Amino acid sequence: MTRPSIPKGTRDFTPAEMVRRNYIFATIRKIFELFGYQPIETPALENLSTLLGKYGEEGDKLLFKILNSGNYLEGIQNAFPDGEEAFSPASVKALTLLITEKGLRYDLTVPFARFVVQHQHELTFPFKRYQIQPVWRADRPQKGRYREFFQCDVDVIGSSSLLNEAELIQIIDQVFLALGISVSIRVNNRKILSGIAEAVGASGQLTDLTTAMDKLDKVGLEKVLEELLSRGLSPESVEKTAALLQWQGSQEELPVMLTEFLRDSVTGQKGLQEMAEVTEMAKACGLKNPLLFDLKLARGLNYYTGTILEVSSRDVEIGSICGGGRYDDLTGIFGWEGVSGVGISFGADRIFDVMAALNLFPEEMASATRALFINFGEKEVRHCIQWASRLRDAGISTEIYPDPAKLKKQMEYAHRKNIPYVILAGEDEIRSGFVSLKKMKTGEQINLSPDLLTDHLRP
RNA sequence: GUGGUCGUAGCUCAGUUGGUUAGAGCGAUAGAUUGUGGAUCUAUAGGUCGUGGGUUCGAGCCCCAUCUUCCACCCCA
Numbered sequence: 001m002t003r004p005s006i007p008k009g010t011r012d013f014t015p016a017e018m019v020r021r022n023y024i025f026a027t028i029r030k031i032f033e034l035f036g037y038q039p040i041e042t043p044a045l046e047n048l049s050t051l052l053g054k055y056g057e058e059g060d061k062l063l064f065k066i067l068n069s070g071n072y073l074e075g076i077q078n079a080f081p082d083g084e085e086a087f088s089p090a091s092v093k094a095l096t097l098l099i100t101e102k103g104l105r106y107d108l109t110v111p112f113a114r115f116v117v118q119h120q121h122e123l124t125f126p127f128k129r130y131q132i133q134p135v136w137r138a139d140r141p142q143k144g145r146y147r148e149f150f151q152c153d154v155d156v157i158g159s160s161s162l163l164n165e166a167e168l169i170q171i172i173d174q175v176f177l178a179l180g181i182s183v184s185i186r187v188n189n190r191k192i193l194s195g196i197a198e199a200v201g202a203s204g205q206l207t208d209l210t211t212a213m214d215k216l217d218k219v220g221l222e223k224v225l226e227e228l229l230s231r232g233l234s235p236e237s238v239e240k241t242a243a244l245l246q247w248q249g250s251q252e253e254l255p256v257m258l259t260e261f262l263r264d265s266v267t268g269q270k271g272l273q274e275m276a277e278v279t280e281m282a283k284a285c286g287l288k289n290p291l292l293f294d295l296k297l298a299r300g301l302n303y304y305t306g307t308i309l310e311v312s313s314r315d316v317e318i319g320s321i322c323g324g325g326r327y328d329d330l331t332g333i334f335g336w337e338g339v340s341g342v343g344i345s346f347g348a349d350r351i352f353d354v355m356a357a358l359n360l361f362p363e364e365m366a367s368a369t370r371a372l373f374i375n376f377g378e379k380e381v382r383h384c385i386q387w388a389s390r391l392r393d394a395g396i397s398t399e400i401y402p403d404p405a406k407l408k409k410q411m412e413y414a415h416r417k418n419i420p421y422v423i424l425a426g427e428d429e430i431r432s433g434f435v436s437l438k439k440m441k442t443g444e445q446i447n448l449s450p451d452l453l454t455d456h457l458r459p
Numbered sequence: 460g461u462g463g464u465c466g467u468a469g470c471u472c473a474g475u476u477g478g479u480u481a482g483a484g485c486g487a488u489a490g491a492u493u494g495u496g497g498a499u500c501u502a503u504a505g506g507u508c509g510u511g512g513g514u515u516c517g518a519g520c521c522c523c524a525u526c527u528u529c530c531a532c533c534c535c536a
Binding site for chain 2: 005008056058059061062107135137139140141142143144145146149150151211299301318319320321322323345346347348349350351374376406407408409410411412413414415416422424426428438440443445
């Protein structure tokens with residue numbers, strides 16, 4: 001027999017981990033609801049046609065595809081009529097589409113767009129939804145990078161108001177405040193980036209420009225410029241970009257400089273105006289974490305059109321733990337044009353890693369059980385069953401040890417499960433009409449009437 | 460997808476230039492304590508050395524392949 005194992009990049013969660021994960025989910029959910037967002041769920045599987053082409057070429061490669069059921073090779077050769085070889089390396093792409101038509105969801109935003117289009121007549125707009133579910137990516141695993149991980153998304157669709165952006169920033173601030181993680185929130189705007197591309201004369205190469213700029217902090221100016229050249233930008237464009245990237249000034253001066261730099265770009269000006277409005281509104285809410293205008297922030301997903309934002313821990317290096325932005329026409333791909341949405345996604349697994357690294361989990365989360373009845377044998381258990389029911393009716397989570405094991409073993413069970421109270425009701429106690437209540441933390445033990453248990457154990 | 464890295468008991472790790480029967484700490488189990496958890500002491504169990512090939516008289520150690528881990532790219536939460 002071989003050792004059992006799980007696929008690369010996936011994980012099991014023990015009770016200790018689940019309690020902590022649930023704490024994160026509960027905190028996030030509570031704040032989402034505080035802002036009026038409602039829950040939905042969508043299937044793990046989507047039609048491949050829903051997913052393909054939404055995340056760029058890289059994204060398509062990272063999709064988990066599900067092999068069709070049955071004899072999926074039947075009639076394959078006929079699909080390549082010109083004597084073309086179905087199983088040659090060149091036809092892999094075409095072959096793939098013939099044998100798989102479903103895939104695991106890659107994120108929650110695209111399924112959400114599909115959901116909105118499909119259910120448009122049942123929904124009230126602006127539609128504010130949240131969704132906490134796993135997503136799958138066929139990426140190569142690393143620290144903080146898994147093949148199955150949970151995202152916690154909030155989106156509002158059907159409203160172009162920048163108030164939504166401001167509120168989302170507020171949600172970010174409150175979530176991380178509640179979890180005890182100190183973060184920096186970086187924002188930018190796709191329109192500003194488009195404006196820059198215009199201003200440096202590289203309008204058609206927005207993605208090339210932004211993905212290279214995004215790496216400035218990591219690889220330095222020289223490498224960025226090299227990359228821009230190798231991506232096919234003209235030397236003049238690169239020179240203008242270099243001038244922009246070398247600019248040094250404060251957050252307050254940045255918009256001033258850009259207003260000048262983007263004076264000929266209508267789009268750029270619009271972006272600056274949006275940025276100013278969003279930051280002003282967000283700051284009016286009294287943020288506890290810093291909000292920074294970061295010109296280099298790009299974000300890969302192509303469907304963003306306005307504000308984009310990304311959040312990272314200030315104490316643990318693990319990449320971004322939350323990100324999102326505005327997309328003006330995501331539903332367009334599913335046949336409903338002109339609906340604007342904005343949303344963000346919290347990476348629950350990375351948040352978990354950050355909290356674990358910083359020891360931020362409250363200590364008292366180890367056990368849900370409050371009291372354990374010791375099992376002294378069949379006769380005694382009869383009594384315990386009734387007392388336990390009464391405790392449970394009062395909302396106190398209670399266990400009866402299932403086997404008449406050695407007392408030492410039962411005590412140890414309580415200790416390990418971090419159960420704060422143990423109730424001993426043996427033959428002697430029951431005969432005298434009381435039970436013995438032991439407080440595990442101090443070891444002290446008192447005798448009391450079973451009727452008083454509820455009062456003593458109420459938290 | 461590209462390049463590198465790791466794998467020995469449940470966990471963390473030792474293991475000499477390739478040499479007989481692979482070790483430690485923690486943990487587990489049992490007892491010291493016949494109705495009382497954490498500390499102490501004692502004993503016990505637990506390994507086809509990731510897997511499959513190869514080299515060798517002989518492989519945990521060398522070679523190849525493969526899987527896994529972690530890391531850097533790519534990309535991203």
